Amino acid sequence: MLDQPTTPKLIYPDTPSLDKRSRYLRKLVLRAMIGGGRGHPGSALSLIEILRTLYDDILDIKADKPDWNKRDRCILSKGHGCLALYAILADKDFFPVTELDNFCHFDSILGGHPERGKIPGVEASTGALGHGLSIGVGHAIAAKLQNRKSRSVVVMGDGEINEGSVWEAAMTASKHRLDNLIAVIDYNKLQSYGPTKQVMDMEPMADKWQAFGFTVLQVDGHNVAELKKAFKKPPKKNRPTAVICHTIKGKGLPPAENNPTWHHKSRITDEQFKQLHQALEEN
Amino acid sequence: MRKTSLNSVTKLAKKDKRVIFIGSDLGAGTMDEFQKNYPDRFFMEGIAEQNMIGMAAGLAMDGYIPYLNTIASFITRRCLEQITIDLCLHNLPVRLLGNGGGLVYAPLGPTHLAPDDIALMRTLPNMTIVAPSDAMEMAAIMKETLELPGPVYIRLGKGGDPVVFPKGGKVKIGKALELREGRHAIFISTGIMSHRALVAAEMLAKKGLDCAVIHFHTIKPLDHKAILAAASEFPIIITLEEHSSVGGLGSAVSEVLVDNGPFPRLKILRLSLPDSFQKNYGSQDALLEAAGLHPKNIAKTLLNTMFGA
Numbered sequence: 001m002l003d004q005p006t007t008p009k010l011i012y013p014d015t016p017s018l019d020k021r022s023r024y025l026r027k028l029v030l031r032a033m034i035g036g037g038r039g040h041p042g043s044a045l046s047l048i049e050i051l052r053t054l055y056d057d058i059l060d061i062k063a064d065k066p067d068w069n070k071r072d073r074c075i076l077s078k079g080h081g082c083l084a085l086y087a088i089l090a091d092k093d094f095f096p097v098t099e100l101d102n103f104c105h106f107d108s109i110l111g112g113h114p115e116r117g118k119i120p121g122v123e124a125s126t127g128a129l130g131h132g133l134s135i136g137v138g139h140a141i142a143a144k145l146q147n148r149k150s151r152s153v154v155v156m157g158d159g160e161i162n163e164g165s166v167w168e169a170a171m172t173a174s175k176h177r178l179d180n181l182i183a184v185i186d187y188n189k190l191q192s193y194g195p196t197k198q199v200m201d202m203e204p205m206a207d208k209w210q211a212f213g214f215t216v217l218q219v220d221g222h223n224v225a226e227l228k229k230a231f232k233k234p235p236k237k238n239r240p241t242a243v244i245c246h247t248i249k250g251k252g253l254p255p256a257e258n259n260p261t262w263h264h265k266s267r268i269t270d271e272q273f274k275q276l277h278q279a280l281e282e283n
Numbered sequence: 284m285r286k287t288s289l290n291s292v293t294k295l296a297k298k299d300k301r302v303i304f305i306g307s308d309l310g311a312g313t314m315d316e317f318q319k320n321y322p323d324r325f326f327m328e329g330i331a332e333q334n335m336i337g338m339a340a341g342l343a344m345d346g347y348i349p350y351l352n353t354i355a356s357f358i359t360r361r362c363l364e365q366i367t368i369d370l371c372l373h374n375l376p377v378r379l380l381g382n383g384g385g386l387v388y389a390p391l392g393p394t395h396l397a398p399d400d401i402a403l404m405r406t407l408p409n410m411t412i413v414a415p416s417d418a419m420e421m422a423a424i425m426k427e428t429l430e431l432p433g434p435v436y437i438r439l440g441k442g443g444d445p446v447v448f449p450k451g452g453k454v455k456i457g458k459a460l461e462l463r464e465g466r467h468a469i470f471i472s473t474g475i476m477s478h479r480a481l482v483a484a485e486m487l488a489k490k491g492l493d494c495a496v497i498h499f500h501t502i503k504p505l506d507h508k509a510i511l512a513a514a515s516e517f518p519i520i521i522t523l524e525e526h527s528s529v530g531g532l533g534s535a536v537s538e539v540l541v542d543n544g545p546f547p548r549l550k551i552l553r554l555s556l557p558d559s560f561q562k563n564y565g566s567q568d569a570l571l572e573a574a575g576l577h578p579k580n581i582a583k584t585l586l587n588t589m590f591g592a
C-alpha cells in the first residue's frame with residue numbers, strides 16, 4: 001500500500017528563462033562540442049540545472065582535494081550526459097576550462113563518457129547504463145560503516161532506468177535504509193529512439209520509486225530554486241530519497257529541445273554552432 | 284574447497300577490518316560464523332548479481348575489500364558487464380568466489396555449469412584468475428588474495444577433492460607449481476585436473492613414459508616463464524583443464540607459445556571440454572570421463588598421440 005498517490009499527472013517544466021549562469025554553462029557545453037565535433041547535447045542540456053544546483057549548493061566537495069575522504073560522492077550514472085558534468089567540473093576548477101577544447105581528442109582526459117581516475121571529480125566510469133546506483137549504494141553503506149556524513153548522489157536518466165540493475169539497486173538501498181542516498185532522475189521523457197512513453201514507459205514513475213521504499217520528490221528540473229529546496233530537504237529517517245526532475249531534453253537550444261535527433265550529434269556545421277550560440281544570447 | 288575458502292574469508296575478516304562478505308542467496312547457515320562475529324560487514328543481498336558487483340565496487344572505492352560468493356555461472360555470466368566496468372576498469376580489490384567452476388553441478392544441467400568461467404574472466408584486463416587444486420592450496424591462496432590491488436576470480440571445486448598441494452608448500456600468485464618431474468612429456472594443468480594429471484602420469488610411468496606435471500593455480504597472470512621452459516625441455520605439452528576448449532588454459536598456453544615460437548619440434552595436445560553444451564547429467568566424474576578427461580583416457584590419448592593408436 002502506498003503512503004499517498006504521487007503521480008496524478010506528468011509535470012511539464014514551466015521554467016523561468018535561463019539565467020546568466022545557466023547560459024554560461026551551456027556555452028561551455030557548446031565549447032566542448034566544438035572541440036570534439038560531437039557529443040550528446042540533448043542528454044547534457046536537460047542536466048545543467050540539476051548538476052549546477054548539486055555542485056553549487058549541495059555537495060560537500062573540494063576541487064583541490066577531489067579524493068578527500070569525507071566528501072559527498074556524486075555519480076553521473078547517465079554517463080552520456082557528461083558534457084554537462086565536464087562544464088560544471090571545469091567551472092569549479094577540477095580541471096582547466098581549456099581542457100573542454102580537447103573533448104574526445106586522442107590524449108584528452110575528457111572522453112565521450114566520463115572515467116574515474118582520469119578526470120578529477122569523477123567518482124565512477126559510466127556510460128554503460130544502470131551501473132551507478134549500485135555503486136552509489138556501496139558508497140552509502142561505506143559512509144555508514146565509517147561513520148561519515150557523506151551523502152551518495154546518483155544522477156540517472158529516464159531511459160537508463162529501463163535497466164533491471166537499477167531496480168536491484170533500489171531494493172538494496174531500501175533494505176539497508178540508506179537515508180544518505182539520493183537517486184536523481186533526469187526525466188526529460190525522451191530516450192534515444194523517441195518518447196519514453198512509446199519506447200519504454202516508466203510511468204507511474206513516482207509510484208515505482210515509492211513502492212521500492214524511496215521518499216519521492218518531484219521538481220521542475222530547470223528551476224534552480226525548486227531543485228535547491230528539494231535537495232536541501234532533510235531525508236526521512238531510514239529511507240533513501242528519489243528526486244524526479246522533470247526536464248526538457250536539449251533545454252536552452254531550440255533546435256535540440258525535445259528533438260530525439262539531438263540525443264547524439266556529430267558533424268555540426270559552423271553555421272549551426274553560430275545559431276546555437278545566438279540562441280543562448282537571446283534566451 | 285568451498286568451505287575452506289569461505290572459512291578463510293572469516294579468518295581474513297578477523298585479521299583485517301577492510302574485509303567484507305557479500306553473498307547472493309546462499310544456502311541457509313552459510314557464513315554463520317562471519318555473520319555472528321562481524322555483522323556489520325556481512326551482506327546477503329538476494330538474487331541480484333549485477334547489484335552485488337556494483338555495490339562491492341562502491342565499497343572497494345571507499346577502502347573495503349569485498350569477498351563475493353555465489354554459483355560460478357551466475358557470478359561470471361550474469362553480471363559480466365558489471366565485472367568488466369565496475370571492477371576491472373576501475374581496478375578495484377573485489378574478490379569473486381565462484382562455486383562449482385566447470386562441471387561440479389553436473390546433475391543440475393547446463394544452466395548451472397560453468398565450463399566457460401575462465402574464458403570469460405580471462406578477457407578482462409586487470410583480472411587475476413586462480414583455480415586451486417584442493418582445499419590445502421585454497422587456504423594458501425586465500426591468504427595471498429588479501430593484498431592484491433585488483434579484482435580476483437577464484438574458481439572453487441566441489442569439495443573433498445584429492446589433495447595434491449605439497450605439505451608446507453608455498454604459493455605465489457602467478458607462479459606455476461611443479462608437482463612431478465619427468466623427461467618425456469609435461470602436463471600443464473589447472474584446478475582439480477592437476478590431480479588427474481598426476482594419476483595419469485603414474486599410469487604412464489608403469490608403461491615407461493616419464494611425465495612431468497606442472498600445476499597452474501593462476502591462469503592470469505600466466506606464468507610465461509614456466510610455459511616457455513616446458514616448451515624448450517619437452518617434445519610434448521599436454522594442457523589439461525575442466526573447461527571449454529575455447530579460451531581456457533589450453534588457449535592461453537597456445538597463445539604464449541605462438542607469440543614466443545616457433546617451437547618446430549613441439550607437439551601441443553589440448554585436453555579440455557568440447558565447445559558444446561552438456562547433454563548429460565549424472566556426476567562431475569561421469570561428465571569428465573565422457574569428455575575423455577578420466578586419468579585412464581588422458582593416459583591413452585597421450586600414448587596414441589606419441590606412438591599412434
